[in-house]
Amino acid sequence: MPTIMQWKGRKFAFIAACLISIIGWLIAYSATTAGTLLVSESFHGLGNHCLLAVSLLSMSEMIAPKLRNISMVSFYLVQAFGIASVGVIARYLHWKTISLIMCSSMVIAFVSACTWPESPSWLAYKGEFDRCEKAFVWLRGTDESSKRELKELISAHKENKARTKNKKQTLKHCLEIMMRRDFYLPSLYMFLLMNLMYWSGTLVIVIYSADIIKKATGNEEISAFVGIIVNTIIFPGITMTSILLRYFSNKSVLLCSAFGTALSLACACVVTFLQSVETLPRDSLLCLYCVIAYMIANSLGVNSIIFSMAAELMPVKHRGLGGGLYVVFSCLLHTSSLKTYPYLSTYISLWGTFLIYAINTMVCGILIWRYVPETKGRTLQEIEDYYNDLCYIKRDTQSYVEEAILNDHLKKMQSH
Numbered sequence: 001m002p003t004i005m006q007w008k009g010r011k012f013a014f015i016a017a018c019l020i021s022i023i024g025w026l027i028a029y030s031a032t033t034a035g036t037l038l039v040s041e042s043f044h045g046l047g048n049h050c051l052l053a054v055s056l057l058s059m060s061e062m063i064a065p066k067l068r069n070i071s072m073v074s075f076y077l078v079q080a081f082g083i084a085s086v087g088v089i090a091r092y093l094h095w096k097t098i099s100l101i102m103c104s105s106m107v108i109a110f111v112s113a114c115t116w117p118e119s120p121s122w123l124a125y126k127g128e129f130d131r132c133e134k135a136f137v138w139l140r141g142t143d144e145s146s147k148r149e150l151k152e153l154i155s156a157h158k159e160n161k162a163r164t165k166n167k168k169q170t171l172k173h174c175l176e177i178m179m180r181r182d183f184y185l186p187s188l189y190m191f192l193l194m195n196l197m198y199w200s201g202t203l204v205i206v207i208y209s210a211d212i213i214k215k216a217t218g219n220e221e222i223s224a225f226v227g228i229i230v231n232t233i234i235f236p237g238i239t240m241t242s243i244l245l246r247y248f249s250n251k252s253v254l255l256c257s258a259f260g261t262a263l264s265l266a267c268a269c270v271v272t273f274l275q276s277v278e279t280l281p282r283d284s285l286l287c288l289y290c291v292i293a294y295m296i297a298n299s300l301g302v303n304s305i306i307f308s309m310a311a312e313l314m315p316v317k318h319r320g321l322g323g324g325l326y327v328v329f330s331c332l333l334h335t336s337s338l339k340t341y342p343y344l345s346t347y348i349s350l351w352g353t354f355l356i357y358a359i360n361t362m363v364c365g366i367l368i369w370r371y372v373p374e375t376k377g378r379t380l381q382e383i384e385d386y387y388n389d390l391c392y393i394k395r396d397t398q399s400y401v402e403e404a405i406l407n408d409h410l411k412k413m414q415s416h
Helices: 002-008 010-030 034-062 065-089 095-113 120-125 129-140 144-163 171-178 181-198 202-217 220-244 250-276 286-299 302-313 316-347 349-371 380-389 397-415
Strands: none
Touching: 002 010, 002 034, 002 316, 010 034, 010 095, 034 065, 034 120, 034 302, 034 316, 065 095, 065 220, 065 302, 120 129, 120 144, 120 316, 129 144, 144 316, 144 380, 171 181, 171 316, 181 202, 181 302, 181 316, 181 349, 181 380, 202 220, 202 250, 202 286, 202 316, 202 349, 220 250, 220 286, 220 302, 250 286, 250 302, 250 349, 286 302, 302 380, 316 349, 316 380
16 A cells, blocks of 8 residues: 555545445445455455555645644544444444444545645655645645745755656666665664564553453453453543643653553563462462553553654655555564464463563663654654754755756756
8 A cells, every 4th residue: 555655645545545444344244254254354454554554654744743743643542542432332332333333434534535635745756846835835834834844845856856867666776775774774763663562562461451460360350341441541641642742752752651661561570470489479469550550651652652753754755665664564563463472471471471572662762762863843854864964954945946947947948
């Protein structure tokens, strides 16, 4: 889908992803066999992963830098509300009714997407500068900061278009792109951020929380309600994150969340280890408190900022190949973290599993603190320039625009 997004545009890709998800929910509603449900799940998986990449990449391009953080965290706020509500209503509503509810939200998204303009960044990348300007004004208005960002956007893409004018999209050209600093650095940063999110146990704790508490406490009655508690914590946690981001930088909020996550994982590791050597009683509830502390710390940054930061890091001109990597990283880390948990908890026990998650969280947090650039309040062009200059620079947009006008004028004179 990111390749289609770079070829046909963000709007087309979003509408296509919505249609895939709608088909999946309609198949689920009409399913009468387990095989049909598996087919619907395939559509859900494809559609949802496509929507995640297309939505975040599109939002990072369309929304003003000062509002981008809040808007992208709001995306996760709505998602968290959906996760929490589905976890609760699944106990009271039939799954076919839930299929209709989920399908209706996708239909609303599909209809609203038909009214959007195309992404100005993609239009500039394609060289359609008049449409780019109209779309940019429709989205951002005509204040001074918007005008300056529009000039930077157009001048940068005119410069890039002149540089790559005679280059064809061959395998050799793709390899050259992959060796460029402004491609491999954001790719590594994306992997680092997603690795922090998935291999800190974020999805494992949410999905396997009942199993974890059952193993740690032996209390089946408590473990039955842990899933609801965990899902309930996510929503207020992400709400608090959106407030924190108004006053602090992305990295500050993320690193504090990562530290709290690592600390709670370390505590859970110690508690379950002491239980394994029978220093603590087997029915101790300390692990439950560690899991609750983990969910609070995790939802205050790690669970809500990672994907939005990763989406901002990749330059617009590389978002075809880079967007593909975004999806590949997400799928690989998602699958590896979930599929390995049953084996880890069986062969190295709970305390060993918590230890792996804690070490990974600390290592990733240190590397992010040291290397990943801050994106809050930065335009996508400033972030792109950072990879080549290792600092944020202000472009001399007037000179680029004047040079482009002069070149166009010379071409017209030569044609006459």
